[in-house]
Amino acid sequence: MTDLAALADTIRRHHESQGQPVSRLGYFCAPFRPASGPFAERVIKVYRSLPDPAALDRLAAAHEDYVQALLRAGVPMPDTDFLLLDTGTARVPVIVQEALPETALMRPRMQQEDLPGTLALMEAAGQVIARFWTAADQFETRIGFHPSIRNFAVMGGQAVFFDTFPPLIHYSREEMGRMLLQFSEKRLMRVVGPLLQRKVTGIQDEWYSAPETLVGLVGSACRLRPEHAAAYLDWGRDFAPRAMPRWSEEVLAGLAQPPRLPGYWTGFRKLLGLQGEPNL
Template identity: 30%
Template sequence: MRRNYNKADIKQEAKSGPERAAQALTRAGVFTDRYLITEGEFAGRMEKRLHGVVSEREADEHIRAMQWYVETLQKMGVTVADTVFRKTPAGRGWSVTLFQEKFEEDELVTAIIREGVKRECLETFERTLREGVKAIDYKREHDVPGKDEVGFHSSLRNWAMRGGEMIFLDLTPPLRRVNGRTYPPSFLKHIPARFKFIPSLRMRDLFFRPASRDSFAMPVMLAGCLASAVSRRRELERRFREKTIEVIEDCIPASERPAYLEKIAGKRLSLHRKINRLVRGFFRS
């Protein structure tokens, strides 16, 4: 049984902050739906149904891709949230549904950084950066597909902390090409189904930016984490930047550091992030 929300609930929750606003947009159907299951086999888990209706064969392929993605993250040393994948009938085809363990609001990294005391906030931010760098170390030591194909994206919103352990939440392969195979774009992180009527790809990309190889370059990810943290605790911008530089100096070979330092220098909000802020502001009003 799903817990559903009406429009009044959505607008009220959106007033609580950017993360709640994003959750409200999700429940409104702008992003992938996410519900708390209260009965049955998956009671207590969050249900996340992916947009898009495809053939049963394509649904099976996508589940295999997600299982490979989870196994690859675990090999990297990343702890992932307990998640079950299922294919479900949808209209004339099939969809894929994820049932993931539920995390409380105060266990999410974004909430800890936004609301935690200064020391806790900075320690959590640094731990998130170091967890992300695991992908680099793993790729150096093992023969795996390019990290842009793995699609691991260590953004703050993709992490939770429980019992002192960092747990990665986002288990949907973000790129069309995963494990050497190409998968249906309707499944992957591209454009919500209801916006597919927009005729111009340029217009679509302005509002719902598709994942690209550049999005998963590690310098871009660290810079994105920095910008995300600063947007939640602007008064700690200098300390966030110092922590980011510390991680780069500790974990990145000297020959590669200039690219990282250049990326985080004077990091500004992208057009995509500015648009998201405008949308969230609308729901808070």
């Protein structure tokens, strides 16, 4: 059981010391790993609170359901706990997660390894995507998945998924669109975003589409290593009929050429200074 007093003290000391986060450019928060103490083997993610207690309770319940759904769908994950930490003035959502080796993170490995190595990483991530969507029919609720390259580590040939926030379960499209603004770490997004609510809401659509999650993975790989784009497209065109036959026609249409990010999301990322760093 998590020692809440020790966790609160760890977060306080981190904020006071202005320690370096594990990932500097996250959309919802800047995760950090304490250098010492009881949480030295954990990554801590502290999110914005909400003024509505019922909304926070719903968020906690949804996160629990989402983690259980991912595990039931066969998605490998590190040990992950969600807490509403009472700071005295508010309850703050906090995720405490087993730390993964930095050497296993998929994004830097995709940048550093040779073509056969990166194709093996793509295969590992693709198998998790296929496994999730094949199993997703069992959940009688709206459920999504955000299997981007930055949300995976690959260890022993197996991809491990570690991004569970926001919990992509139960919430309607409109509710999730509002959450993208409510929990954004970037004040500019919270100020400007409501003026562009329709476009912000559209950011999530890929996460709720089996073919688009695979196309998105290939597109990210092509942007990271454009010199290998043709090989990544060939991999995706081979993988879809082999591992995701239900969606292969849509995937193949999406891979007719190197996939591009939607223009509005590219604009948001530039506005917010987001460059796709690992979202630990």
